[in-house]
Amino acid sequence: MVKVPRQFSAFFLSEKAVMATERYNPRASEPKWQKAWADAKLFQTRNDDPRQKYYVLEMFPYPSGRIHMGHVRNYTMGDVVARFRRAKGDNVLHPMGWDAFGLPAENAARDNRVNPREWTYANITAMKGQLKTMGLSLDWDREIATCDPSYYKHQQKMFLDFWRAGLVERKSAKVNWDPVDMTVLANEQVIDGRGWRSGAVVEQRDLTQWFFKITSMAEELLDGLDTLDRWPDKVKLMQANWIGRSEGLLIRWPLAEGTAPAGETELEVYTTRPDTIFGASFMAIAADHPLARKAAEKNPALQKFIEEVRQTGTSVAALETAEKKGFDTGIRVVHPFDPSWFLPVYVANFVLMDYGTGAIFGCPSGDQRDLDFANKYGLPVIPVVMPEDADAENFRITEEAYVDDGVMIHSRFLDGMKPKQAFEEVATRLSGISIGNRPMAERKVQFRLRDWLISRQRYWGCPIPVIHCENCGAVPVPDADLPVRLPGDVTFDKPGNPLDHHPTWKHVSCPQCGKAAVRDTDTMDTFVDSSWYFARFTDPWNEEAPTTLSVVDGKGGWLPVNQYIGGIEHAILHLLYSRFFVRAMKRTGHLNAVEEPFEGLFTQGMVVHETYKGPQGWVTPAEVKVEDIDGERRATLIATGETIAIGPIEKMSKSRKNVVDPDDIIASYGADTARWFMLSDSPPERDVIWTAAGVEGAFRFVQRVWRLVSETAPALQSVAPAFATDGDAAVLSKAVHKTLKAVGEDIERLSFNKAVARIYELTNFLSAPLGAIESAAADCLPALREGVEILVTMMAPMMPHLAEECWSAIGGKGLVAERPWPAFNPQLVVDDEVVLPVQINGKKRGDLTIRRDADQLAVEQAALALDFVQKALGGKPPRKVIVVPQRIVNVVG
RNA sequence: GCGGGUGUGGCGGAACUGGUAGACGCGCUGGACUCAAAAUCCAGUUCUGGUGACAGAGUGUCGGUUCGAUUCCGACCACCCGCACCA
Secondary structure, three states: OOOOOHHHHOOOOOHHHHHHOOOOOHHHHHHHHHHHHHHOOOOOOOOOOOOOEEEEEEOOOOOOOOOOHHHHHHHHHHHHHHHHHHHOOOEEEOOOEEOOOOHHHHHHHHHHOOOHHHHHHHHHHHHHHHHHHOOOOOOHHHOEEOOOHHHHHHHHHHHHHHHHOOOEEEEEEEEEEEOOOOEEEOHHHEEOOEEOOOOOEOEEEEEEEEEEOHHHHHHHHHHHHHHOOEOOHHHHHHHHHHHOEEEEEEEEEEEOOOOOOOOOOEEEEEEOOHHHHHHOOEEEEOOOOHHHHHHHHOOHHHHHHHHHHHHOOOOHHHHHHOOOOEEEEEEEEEEOOEEEEEEEEEEEOOOOOOOOOOEEEEOHHHOHHHHHHHHHHOOOOOOOEEOOOOOOOOOOOOOOOOOOOOEEOOOHHHOOOOHHHHHHHHHHHHHOOEEOOEEOEEEEEEEOOOOEEOEEOOOOOOEOOEEEEOOOEEEEOOHHHOOOOOOOOOOOOOOOOOOOOOOOOOEEEOOOOOOEEEEOOOEEOHHHHOOOHHHHOOOOOOOOOOOOHHHHOOOOOOOOEOEEEEEHHHOOHHHHHHHHHHHHHHHOOOOOOOOOOEOEEEEEOOEEEEEEEEOOEEEOHHHEEEEEEOOEEEEEEOOOOOEEEEEEEEEOOOOOOOOOOHHHHHHHHOHHHHHHHHHOOOOOOOOEEOOHHHHHHHHHHHHHHHHHHHHHHHHHOOOOOOOOOOOHHHHHHHHHHHHHHHHHHHHHOOOHHHHHHHHHHHHHHHOOOOOOOHHHHHHHHHHHHHHHHHHHHHHOOOOHHHHHHHHHHOOOOOOHHHOOOOOOOHHHHOOOEEEEEEEEOOEEEEEEEEEOOOOHHHHHHHHHHOHHHHHHHOOOOOOEEEEEOOOEEEEEO
8 A cells, every 4th residue: 555665764763762662561551441441431321411322232142151252252343333433422332231041050050059040140240350351341330131130020011011912922832842851942952853951852742832923023024124224135134034925825625525524614725826726636734734633533544644743853854854745534625616626635744734724735747845745646747837938738747847937738717828927817716706705715925934932941031920810811910010030949959940849939819819820930032031132221220111211212212223243143033033022112112213123233253263183082272282384284282292183163162172262362462462353354244263373463463553652652752743744744644544544434334354454554654664864754753643643543442452551652641442533634545646557458567657637638648658558559559548537547559 | 945145375365336456464485683592673475487677377167248357247166154845
């Protein structure tokens, strides 16, 4: 970018300055500045501050006990944004809390006989201490823990409000039940059909559970995605696919008389391809379909088949390998367009009860799965769509279904139409026919999204505030009795839910009729806790309500979060649930106006590291010495000198032992080095490879900045900062202001790696080595002072402690953390002269230096006058000369 | 299977809307300082040929559009991620 003019640094390396230099010591410096910020209460945010609001939030951590490098990366990025916005003059909200309910606390309780609450709070204390060493600009006054009754009280209130608003439902659902641990398992906790802790074979059980009716908002959750301009497209797409909207037709097929169980007259089927209705050759229904159950009552063989299907797990692996099987029920349906056309009804193992109507019609020619099924059971295959250029007479489907667009054949009145037209035609015709007192078909929009099951048979979660009474059914706990507190005196010596076998806790009287009743002993899914914490941060002091409407959102309110930062692993569930929650909270009066919780979303990449494997298994990076011998990297075990294999680069994990402890890094290099390294090199959305060499490099830079500042400090202390517009000093000022502009833009775009590169460049520029002309330097002092000040201010969001130390060294007043972001001078970021590359036939052959405002003709003439252009043209006139102002010249010969 | 992304030196990565490919960092090579080492500083570092100025090639592969393509279009290859019997 800029050639280094040696003269500016002429006086830097005066011998005295070199002698005076001491290495920067983060261990002494960092706690000092952390205390200074805390004493000045710089990061405490007031809700009544009239300045522009900016809410930056990182996904809050689970209090596992120790922070890991992923946290360091996440919170560093958020902190850069927070400190930058603060310097830009905004009133910044940057809070921190704890996602504190969850299974690990219970596991610890079972394994180590500790109390989950004590375990959790001890972890919070430890992690908070670690986070504090990072120098994050957090408002700790707003700290919340979701396991605190002052938090979950409001969650219980909202559960009841949602219930009253019709957003909560209690219904039966199939769940994975671990018969040993006596709890429901999430799908991810079932491994090869067995419970992940107990190893017991997991059963499918029907349990009555609580659900949030997220499907009732499917349409708006989908539509809302379009308004999220500052979300990654990838995440929006994943959510859209998850919600899975499809438009189709609900068709009611009449059951053939004499074949159906008593009282059954029709079969409802959902399809997105009604155009293929003349290619239908069978119907397939789920094993749990009511018609299947009825048919099985008088058919033991069918009964047996249904049981078999039920026992095949729903795990991904089971589905992949499971053979497509069916069982003919003997029931027949009549084709809607042909009373003489009968189709068999099968129970099939591949039909899902909870999508559509749990029944399909099979069109073998247009669907591979249906084709396989038809071939297996000898059912007809009628091609109904063929490629435009095919011949209808000879078009056959045998082993491979035709799924692409085309033209309709063998479909009576649909022949010759495109499938799209045919869809419309079938929809229109069938809507006009009635069956019973309803139309034979209705247009229907179907979603893949399911309701959100929130009941968990576990202790360490938010109790569901419901009392079950024999007389009154499920009764809400009265608001005045909230919170329903978790009892502290629980034991984990028996399997199952401790709340369930607590001697007294669940026994209460019914709030309605006063009779003896029992509490719901289930607790809420921990995703509920994290679906509204961002709203609670806006006023965690409010004891009366979850939110304070005057500050939470709307005019002058905090929400939506302006910038949310976290891992891609939450792309669907957490973010979708939060989007559901703001809508539900708005409907129940806990929010005013906000449409979406997170205006800007950034998904950061993981921290990855090499793995090392010795004869005894995986070993940690700390135990290994890696050397570069003749370009070949070799690892040895420090303790024994054994050779260690260097394995693939993977996400830091305990199982691979490729973890680096942030504590160790901060202790030996300081938080600034860790922060700087996290921001360097890798773009923030991609994975960053943690390497010892990289950290060393970052640490060297810390020392280099410190040397630059401390060596120049004596000369700068009494100088007033000023930029220069001409002379040698202008070169300096231009470099500084160009960098200032670029770094601001880069941070705003969250391109931290680019901002880092610019700061490196400027630091190199300012600390260029001893040149020749000492006298020139004195004139440059004001510009240099300004340059150093700007450098320090620019790096402050990333390396806040070092910035303070530097600021103090040059005699700056106050704290850098309080300084505004300087404005660049527009005059200084453009040059009077530009260097244009000159191409001949598209290949660069030289440069042309010319005034910036030179017009096209002048540029062309100057270019043609250049020696190497003349030579290349060999006296002939050019065929064409392309001049792109301030960009390039291309001479075509 | 469906959907999406990525591919640039030894490595991480830059290159704004088509305009100097390789900024910046790591590593490496040579040098200075030192009795020596560390630290620091300087120079070099895409590849090939040449002492050299220089010439040629080059952004996964093949082709196209253009004065000019890492960038746009088409086909393909590799890897990664998400969803997955969704009717």
